[in-house]
Amino acid sequence: MTQSSPKQRISITVDAQLLEEVDQLTNNRSAAVEQGLRLWRRKQIEGQLRQSYQNRSPADVAFEQEWAEFAQAQMEEILDSEDM
Numbered sequence: 208m209t210q211s212s213p214k215q216r217i218s219i220t221v222d223a224q225l226l227e228e229v230d231q232l233t234n235n236r237s238a239a240v241e242q243g244l245r246l247w248r249r250k251q252i253e254g255q256l257r258q259s260y261q262n263r264s265p266a267d268v269a270f271e272q273e274w275a276e277f278a279q280a281q282m283e284e285i286l287d288s289e290d291m
Contacts, residue, residue: 214237219240
């Protein structure tokens with residue numbers, strides 16, 4: 208896990224019902240909000256990666272397939288040589 212950086216105090220406005228539900232689950236609102244922001248950030252990054260992956264060109268896809276086949280063949284050779 209990464210080291211914590213200094214904390215910064217913020218003020219936010221949230222739905223009253225949501226806050227009540229959070230309060231029922233934890234006694235540390237700050238930690239809940241921080242965890243929620245980390246999850247949101249992770250989902251944003253995953254979405255960007257997914258979009259980038261889905262928008263690859265056919266040439267990129269072919270290159271990746273060739274590389275995967277090469278790597279697999281190399282690994283099989285290594286494993287075969289260790290069995291001897």
